[in-house]
Amino acid sequence: MAYKLEIDKQSGCCFGVAKAISKAEEELKKGGTLYCLGDIVHNNVEVQRLAEMGLVTIDHEQFKKLRNVRVLLRAHGEPPSTYEIAKENNIEIIDASCPVVLGLQKRIRKKFVNKSNQDAQIVIYGKKGHAEVNGLLGQTDESAIVIENKEDIEKLDFTRDISLFSQTTKPLDGLQEISNLIASRMEGDAQFEFFDTICRQVSNRVPNIREFALNHDLIFFIAGEKSSNGKVLFAECKKANPNSYFIHTPDEIDPDLLKGDVRIGICGATSTPMWQMEAVARNIIKIKPELSVEKAAF
Numbered sequence: 001m002a003y004k005l006e007i008d009k010q011s012g013c014c015f016g017v018a019k020a021i022s023k024a025e026e027e028l029k030k031g032g033t034l035y036c037l038g039d040i041v042h043n044n045v046e047v048q049r050l051a052e053m054g055l056v057t058i059d060h061e062q063f064k065k066l067r068n069v070r071v072l073l074r075a076h077g078e079p080p081s082t083y084e085i086a087k088e089n090n091i092e093i094i095d096a097s098c099p100v101v102l103g104l105q106k107r108i109r110k111k112f113v114n115k116s117n118q119d120a121q122i123v124i125y126g127k128k129g130h131a132e133v134n135g136l137l138g139q140t141d142e143s144a145i146v147i148e149n150k151e152d153i154e155k156l157d158f159t160r161d162i163s164l165f166s167q168t169t170k171p172l173d174g175l176q177e178i179s180n181l182i183a184s185r186m187e188g189d190a191q192f193e194f195f196d197t198i199c200r201q202v203s204n205r206v207p208n209i210r211e212f213a214l215n216h217d218l219i220f221f222i223a224g225e226k227s228s229n230g231k232v233l234f235a236e237c238k239k240a241n242p243n244s245y246f247i248h249t250p251d252e253i254d255p256d257l258l259k260g261d262v263r264i265g266i267c268g269a270t271s272t273p274m275w276q277m278e279a280v281a282r283n284i285i286k287i288k289p290e291l292s293v294e295k296a297a298f
Contacts, residue, residue, distance in 0.1 A: 005291045006216070007281055009268035010208045011075070012274045014201050016075035017041050017097025021273070023096040024072055028053050034094070035071045037063055037078065038131055041271045043224035045249055066091055076131035077101040079138020101132055102217050104197045109139040111163055119144055119160045125178050126167030127228060133167055150181055158185045164194035169229050169270070172196075172203045202229065202270055206236050209267055213237040216265030219244035220259060220284075222276055223269035230269035237267065250279035258288045 013021065020040055026246050027034050035056045039047050041101070047057065063071065073082070075098040086093050086142060112122060122144040126133040137144050145155055156162060167173045179194045186192045213219050221237050223230025225248055237244040245257065264284060266277050273275055
């Protein structure tokens, strides 16, 4: 018999986010105050859980005023200025930056420092104001050009060399489209190079979630309201299966959706902890106890 309720095993926190949460839990067990620079994850429920354990979320203005404390840096990474402030203020940094993001920061810094042509443009395909993008901009002393979409390429000077990088969580097809458009616009002797810096653990979620959505009659997708990745992945769910519903907490289950003999799938973003998807499953079973459940799911 086909399973009637299933959690997507490929969903849940990516390696970088899982590592940051684990690091926070480990540090909190040591006692004392632990600050986190920005929301540790774009998921209000998880932020609240860690706050109840003692994690204090601060912004960059508050960070500048701290002295002699411990501060955790989340997976998104930080610009060099953050580390300089920490050194000046005797702040102990607990660095949970994602290794993939740190690797990208080093590549951009190297390109910025070693560029032979001072007129060359370093371009970052990403979301303006996103924490990861802010960290990448910092590697270029804020001189890189951020483009969010194909319309933004009009900011570029196609008579000058261009090096294109990408925020690690952007969609692959988006990067390919931007790259092709820039390449087609280059003029004269200007050189164009692009680097595929998208994290495959994130980009591979798209084809998987499409398939998962297609294999179920009803989808509950859980993610935080601030999660960019959640919005992208849910859009893919909805495209593949119009009967998909975005929820922000495990309690937002509409009982009217559970009528009839339906195959229910539960999935989430790279910022959605597995425990939240399991909580969704438990709430569904309370409403519809006759469901067959995949035992390996939770």
